[in-house]
Amino acid sequence: MSLEKRDEFDHHAWLKEKDLTAIERVFLTTLVVLDKRLRIVDYLELLEDAYYKINLQMPKSHTEQYDLDNKFWYWYPLYSLGFFSVLAYIVAAVSGALLGFYYAPSTASTAAGTPVAYASIKTIMQDIQFGFALRSIHRWSAQIMMAAVFLHMLRVYFTGSYKEPREVNWLLGIILISLSMVFGYTGYLLPWNQLAFWAGQIGVKMSLSVPIVGEWGAQMLFGGFSLGQPTIIRMYILHVFILPFVVTALIALHVGIVWVQGIAEPH
Amino acid sequence: MSDTDTTDDARTDGGEETADSESTNTRADGGPASETSGTSSELRSDGGETGIVAPDDEVPTWSERKERKAGLSRLTYEYFERSRREDQELRQESDYVERDVLGFPTWPHEIIRNGAISLFFVGMMILIAAALPPSLEMPANPSATPSIILPDWYLYWSFGLLKLNPLNPGLAVLDGGKIISDQLYGVLANIVVVGAVAFLPFLNKGSARRPVEQPFWAAIGVGGAVFSFTIAALAVQNLIPLPLSLQLNIVFIAPVVIGTMTYALLKTLREGYMYGLNRRYYMLRPPK
Known part of the structure; x- marks a missing residue:
């Protein structure tokens, strides 16, 4: 749907013909700019509506209005999965920020012969007050976020919510789910235990198998062709600095588009 | 006055x-x-x-x-x-057909409904975290390869795709040599799967929303979901007491079989479902 703007609604021409004072012109220009971007006119209508509404009443949802509840109520819990994965993401972010106070990304050996990173996790688990709870919450919220995201994707597929006006959000969702998995991967490499090390080995092998850019990619992501201090630092920076910014921004965009386009009808 | x-x-x-x-x-x-x-x-x-x-x-x-x-x-x-x-x-001027409701609003419908459910889930999450704290395995040891190497569960499907190397064809002209390495074959399989999923909205358009309206696409979805499980089972093939060739067959045949069953089931349900829907639709918008 592409529509030509009509000349009579050329607000700039209208502004000129009005012959305004400087103050009026500045005011009106600001108003036009803001309204074009934020649709202030809609919010004024909302205010108007609220002002005159004496008996407040929840507007009916689509399913209530058309009496579809009896048929489709069972979809409803599934419609909260997206929101719920955002909540799990927030819980993981908060607990992760707190874990970051105690974690040290280093593979250097401690006196006990274990890597410093591993030892710091051990300290969190054993010595720090509620440290085990913090790590537990962080880990479980990450796991549950992944589960919620996958189920969210299934819900979107089986209710056809990815269709025509919403393609961009589906693509954004694919990017987000991939980045979430990278988030998880970089996260479970950090304790530098056996699982972390050998998962890292697989990552390096995968990267090296790609022709032309593979070696360059391995150097950039893993800091070389074998695992060590550069690897854990890269994973740490990815996990606590780069990915949080990128993923949070994309989530905001994803939710913003849902807000603008409306939730797809549950049938 | x-x-x-x-x-x-x-x-x-x-x-x-x-x-x-x-x-x-x-x-x-x-x-x-x-x-x-x-x-x-x-x-x-x-x-x-x-x-x-x-x-x-x-x-x-x-x-x-x-x-x-x-x-x-x-x-x-x-x-x-x-x-x-x-x-x-x-x-x-627009040719876009205006309907009464295009989607129902995020606020207050969605936020209130989701808020109630989500608060419950956050509580549940903390309860699980309290009941089942994560273990801390042995520290990294480059000289001792563990017998089972597995990523977290949500990467099993990807790990399973990496183990598709038995399907990497050897070419007769190369004396049975392979044109791409087994590892690259797995990486490409990942890219193909993610790419196919990303391409969905450009293949399936239209206003049909529910599985019964499009049995074919519902079958594709169910097949895909089943495939994500069977391919994940391939990732743990050394834990499953089946010969590899049989397991590879299951990986690809099970999604097709279950997808076909879904298709048949939805085709059967379709008539009754659509009858009820059409009745509702025409009660709201009587034909002229």
């Missing part, structure tokens, strides 16, 4: 006249003019009514009140009227 009719005319012609402030201000205290004119002449000793009147067609709207003012607010009003009219005309 005899000039009520002329006032109304002046108000509805787009607000070009501003000189009618005197006559309209008398009406701005709310309520239809014809009813209040009788009581306002009498002397009221009880303080009168609240002045709050349920909105009806006679009550001036917020923008109508705004219209009577001068200066910047007048300017604001004029601009908003213009942009409102612009929207209206664009809507009328």
